Amino acid sequence: MLLGLAPLLPSAARTQAGGDPLPSWRDGPAKRALLDFVAAVTAEGGPDFVRPPERIAVFDNDGTLWMEQPIYTQLLFILDRIRALAPQNPVWQEDPLFQAVIAGDLRAAAAGGTAGLLRLAGAAQAGNSPEEFQRIVTGWLATARDHRWSRAYTQLVYQPMLEVLALLRARGFTTFIVSGGGVEFVRAFSEETYGISPHQVVGSTFAVHPGEQDGRITLNRQPQVDFVDDGPGKPVGIARHIGRRPIAAFGNSDGDFQMLQYTTEGPGRRLGMIVHHDDAEREYAYDRDSHVGRLARALDEAPRRGWSVVSMRQEWMRVFPWS
């Protein structure tokens, strides 16, 4: 099973870099597991063949497709928005969580976990339509820069994972993002950055209320989170949005555990893959003790569940597209 199968791939997958569809991946166990899986499920007449409509692959976003350290990019956006909107919302001064944000105390702001993050997220964008909100996110992404690399966040995506997306699509897969982040936040850049259409993004959501103004339909985003697409929420989001169990799942944290589990517990050939951030020099090194992207249970159970753990340090020749 660990033979390099790249030479066996038909031409659609061999259009990049002289036949290797994964040029940024070193020839290690993860690359072999990937190519082996793709070859198996696309081999017509073979025992593991999967017809194209059922070739569903799901990807976590934060820490799997783009960087999530030292803090989630969406949280940085929310903090900027809260600070910008604070003068118009004096009631926020009475809430410790908002006080922390306005004071720039990121540690206190992050201590609220996913629930705190989503409460801030709701407040930071309530009262807009989904279309207006996406424009706000797009505008923010155009100017915001990561401190360590002075790069736009949409440049801090993982080149090896872009190659996986391209390979799978070339082999008839439909690729989805299944993110704990807000669905409209991710949609603001998913098409341009990953080639993933808005309708192929599953994420956490806020209540949206329909109304009418001057005889026209309005959609108003409410501050209440009504679905958290994280942990056990991910299989629920997949079932509701995609309506089909994926055959391949890519994650990097315990928030992806149930998505990996749901995917790989289905019948037939499956692929579960975990990006392990073990490269402090080129990116970050973190797992069990991280507040962001904690990876413990999934790392412990990966061997017996047959999930591949990708060592970023050992298996990725390149991390970012520009590096």
Next chain:
Amino acid sequence: MLLGLAPLLPSAARTQAGGDPLPSWRDGPAKRALLDFVAAVTAEGGPDFVRPPERIAVFDNDGTLWMEQPIYTQLLFILDRIRALAPQNPVWQEDPLFQAVIAGDLRAAAAGGTAGLLRLAGAAQAGNSPEEFQRIVTGWLATARDHRWSRAYTQLVYQPMLEVLALLRARGFTTFIVSGGGVEFVRAFSEETYGISPHQVVGSTFAVHPGEQDGRITLNRQPQVDFVDDGPGKPVGIARHIGRRPIAAFGNSDGDFQMLQYTTEGPGRRLGMIVHHDDAEREYAYDRDSHVGRLARALDEAPRRGWSVVSMRQEWMRVFPWS
């Protein structure tokens, strides 16, 4: 604007029936509006050009793609399920709505409206996973027959609308169903019947609870409806699931009013189309006074909103694929 534009269409749309992509449509105002719209939004360099990712078209299902008289097909399924499950659920005997169903009193069962329908729907399928439920629906559809034509319900789809779906897809559109029906019910046949993938079906949903049994993920459908994709719910469902405002919408009842409104109020060239059931001989004739698929406000406002009203009797040469 009402010139026949079929001769101007590029080859992709002219593959059927010797160049006419809509062979079951008589050369009337609706067909001309359709072809005119498609030509305009796909003309590169033209003032109305829309790039392919934004070519989103949404279709109601009941009464727009398939028959909804004398009663919604999903309700027939639910009635069958309720009767089959009644012996295991003695508590249903104390509920007037369930009593009516078990007694076969369809009028009383239908009087509960959408809320009643969805309560019955929840009870009829609670406790299954989405995958199990789809298998149950598929099994039912394989044997259930409409009384008037003795045909499977998946054969009671409108040939002219199948041609619209094919035309739009050939011209780079992505086609979605946006149904008041349960999303998993529609997904059970959408791919085979319409060529629409499960993830391109938006519909009403029941709460789904994740759990674990024998160390494996379980998803349990609850009897509580948590989203009604009808009327003002349709733009909400579109925004949440598709994440982009459609440029074309097809409906047949006031339950589609807000979807048509949301679609056609966007900037640029838009198409809103209403299937008007005025053919008692070949199908059914109903609008203002119908309990199923009531069409009044949308019919009244169509002219000033620029929506095309399709006379089934006058503009469809064929109704069903087999007729």
